[in-house]
Amino acid sequence: MGSLAELMQSYVDLKSLNDFDGVTSTSIRGVHFYRDSQGNTRQPLVYQSGIIAIGQGYKRIYLGDQSVRYGAGDYVVVGVPMPLECEAFPEDGLPIMGISINVAPKTLHNLVNQLADQPLHQENEYSKSQAALNLGLKSECVNEALDECFKRLLLVLHDEVDSKVLGASIVEEIIYRVLMGKHGHVLFDLAKHDGHYARIAKVLDRLHADYANQITVESLAEQANMSLSGFHRAFRQVTTETPLQYLKKVRLNKAKELIVSEGKRASDAAILVGYTSPSQFSREFKRHFNATPKSLAG
Structure with a gap:
């Protein structure tokens, strides 16, 4: 074989x-x-x-x-x-x-x-x-x-x-x-619907689908049917990140894909992934990727 x-x-x-x-x-x-x-x-x-x-x-x-x-x-x-x-x-x-x-x-x-x-x-x-x-x-x-x-x-x-x-x-x-x-x-x-891991997995599905929309940690905790403190703890156990840190990384990685693979301008990519401040987007993008959006554009 x-x-x-x-x-x-x-x-x-x-x-x-x-x-x-x-x-x-x-x-x-x-x-x-x-x-x-x-x-x-x-x-x-x-x-x-x-x-x-x-x-x-x-x-x-x-x-x-x-x-x-x-x-x-x-x-x-x-x-x-x-x-x-x-x-x-x-x-x-x-x-x-x-x-x-x-x-x-x-x-x-x-x-x-x-x-x-x-x-x-x-x-x-x-x-x-x-x-x-x-x-x-x-x-x-x-x-x-x-x-x-x-x-x-x-x-x-x-x-x-x-x-x-x-x-x-x-x-x-x-x-x-x-x-x-x-x-x-x-x-x-x-596969355990009521387990913390499965609940966080469903929340992550939402983050990857709705990253461009306004999302609050409170709404995520409510979706997981967990207290705010319990949700924060379980989320970090599964992902090693806070919910907002995780969301930011999802948005930045999607923005990079839009800029590199689809040729979007940085300002357009920022809006498409949920940023309202272009300067904040540029600052966080550079910190995350150690490169500016312009340097990665084709």
């Missing part, structure tokens, strides 16, 4: 992606392919939630005072969208390549419900220590069963019919394998 890196390169050849750098959708819903021949120095960005597997090269991500390194043979579970800093490194002159898989709530809940009556050591261990909430992002070595799943996923991506017929079932198996892994609790807790 070949290694995961070999299958990824075969996919790149098939799809004529040898000159492509970035993230692209695949024929399987919720599965994206990533390729980067240059890498990057440490810079802020927002990691979307899901499962990320690297076939070649490596990355280091920083969240607060903690860091996670992952590369070929590793995967990362991102429970909620996380504003963090990341640096990426190609190795031996070969590009970084990876795949990311969105975890659909319906699929996750179906799997968790099927496992509800099973003696899950991972969940039991997690329930003993709320410290696991302190980092909504975990790295783990790919075991043999999961490695085989990732390889089958790459194989079916080579054929449109295979992707359509087999893709969803392989994605479901990958989510199951991750649930049963060392850091499966990250996904288990997302």
Whole structure:
């Protein structure tokens, strides 16, 4: 079958992606392919939630005072969208390549419900220590069963019919394998509607959808059905940020995307992401990215 890196390169050849750098959708819903021949120095960005597997090269991500390194043979579970800093490194002159898989709530809940009556050591261990909430992002070595799943996923991506017929079932198996892994609790807790982690996750969904609108911490706490102090504490446990810090980073990263990828003027981008003061936007943008909006414009 070949290694995961070999299958990824075969996919790149098939799809004529040898000159492509970035993230692209695949024929399987919720599965994206990533390729980067240059890498990057440490810079802020927002990691979307899901499962990320690297076939070649490596990355280091920083969240607060903690860091996670992952590369070929590793995967990362991102429970909620996380504003963090990341640096990426190609190795031996070969590009970084990876795949990311969105975890659909319906699929996750179906799997968790099927496992509800099973003696899950991972969940039991997690329930003993709320410290696991302190980092909504975990790295783990790919075991043999999961490695085989990732390889089958790459194989079916080579054929449109295979992707359509087999893709969803392989994605479901990958989510199951991750649930049963060392850091499966990250996904288990997302499925617990009344748990703090799941409540904060829903609040984050709102922040990423409504970032351009006026949002108060009080309204977020009300949505989570938590007291203001309890909401602040739970939010920091999950994201390491205050709600307003998190919102600011979401807005700034979206503004950067509008300026760099869509060619928007800084003043227009500021308004589109919810800023009312252009000078405040420019000041916070420069502090966050260590660069002015104008310097990043194409």
